[in-house]
Amino acid sequence: MVSLLLAVVLLFIVLYVWITRIYHQHRQTVAKSGSAHLVSLIKSVSRSDRGFSVSRNKYTNDGTEWQFSDESQTFNGLRALFVTAHPDDECMFFSPAVIRLLEINASVHLLCLSSGNYYSQGEVRKKELLKSCEVFGIPPAHVTVIENRELPDDPNVQWDIHLVSSLILKHVKAAAINLVLTFDGSGVSGHANHIALYRSLRYLVSTGKMPEGCAGLALETVSIFRKYLSVLELPVSWLRSSDFICVIGREEYTQAKRAMFCHQSQLLWFRHIYLLLSRYMSTNTFQRIAKDEEKRLKVY
Numbered sequence: 001m002v003s004l005l006l007a008v009v010l011l012f013i014v015l016y017v018w019i020t021r022i023y024h025q026h027r028q029t030v031a032k033s034g035s036a037h038l039v040s041l042i043k044s045v046s047r048s049d050r051g052f053s054v055s056r057n058k059y060t061n062d063g064t065e066w067q068f069s070d071e072s073q074t075f076n077g078l079r080a081l082f083v084t085a086h087p088d089d090e091c092m093f094f095s096p097a098v099i100r101l102l103e104i105n106a107s108v109h110l111l112c113l114s115s116g117n118y119y120s121q122g123e124v125r126k127k128e129l130l131k132s133c134e135v136f137g138i139p140p141a142h143v144t145v146i147e148n149r150e151l152p153d154d155p156n157v158q159w160d161i162h163l164v165s166s167l168i169l170k171h172v173k174a175a176a177i178n179l180v181l182t183f184d185g186s187g188v189s190g191h192a193n194h195i196a197l198y199r200s201l202r203y204l205v206s207t208g209k210m211p212e213g214c215a216g217l218a219l220e221t222v223s224i225f226r227k228y229l230s231v232l233e234l235p236v237s238w239l240r241s242s243d244f245i246c247v248i249g250r251e252e253y254t255q256a257k258r259a260m261f262c263h264q265s266q267l268l269w270f271r272h273i274y275l276l277l278s279r280y281m282s283t284n285t286f287q288r289i290a291k292d293e294e295k296r297l298k299v300y
């Protein structure tokens with residue numbers, strides 16, 4: 001029995017070392033393919049409508065600058081908006097994407113649809129959110145927290161899709177956003193507020209209300225087995241197809257953890273285990289929200 005346990009532990013250590021080694025070897029490639037995915041994604045959204053053409057565009061992605069332009073339209077960098085439901089979502093679920101986008105000089109914005117007032121801690125949590133964003137490098141002017149009685153932090157309340165989508169749209173237009181990132185239809189943790197964000201974004205895309213050249217990405221929910229494999233899950237994420245993948249290393253993971261430690265009111269014992277084991281602290285995979293599937297969308 002003891003020898004079996006030792007064998008399993010040894011296997012995990014070997015796997016961990018192996019994956020870490022591969023990751024460091026291919027890190028640059030992974031980061032670049034992710035960026036290229038984003039450029040082509042936004043280009044593909046821009047290609048179809050209202051005569052906007054990017055066929056003559058050139059873009060550079062040397063890690064310092066995002067720019068492509070043609071005679072009719074100029075694209076001056078990536079302006080990404082993370083749409084979350086509660087303060088700490090940005091850390092617990094989106095850290096790899098937030099860090100990666102900031103690394104490639106994207107202008108990163110955050111729209112949080114509630115102050116997380118379920119335990120009457122809304123005021124405290126708003127301050128914690130600003131501190132967390134500061135650790136990431138998101139300026140306070142780019143952080144918006146919505147406080148609306150119709151959007152309570154409550155897994156038993158279904159947020160109104162039309163209300164949420166109108167708030168997202170207003171923000172997208174005001175900040176000239178060209179990439180919106182939120183949860184997928186399972187909301188990672190299954191929280192109803194997370195799922196409402198996906199439905200709202202999908203509604204905007206399906207009804208053609210999303211401004212020209214603005215793409216939507218949904219954070220992929222993985223099985224509970226994959227969710228708590230930490231970095232050992234990485235080969236699975238690499239093998240499966242996704243529209244955008246963000247993987248961060250040890251240094252960035254430390255930064256993500258520091259950001260999460262700003263959410264002091266939420267640091268219960270099980271959150272520490274989450275920080276240690278969750279693959280969302282090191283890997284994010286996104287699927288593009290495509291127009292085709294939205295034709296079948298039911299809004300309720």
Ligand SMILES: [Zn+2]
Nearest residue numbers: 085086089191
């Ligand atoms: Zn949440």
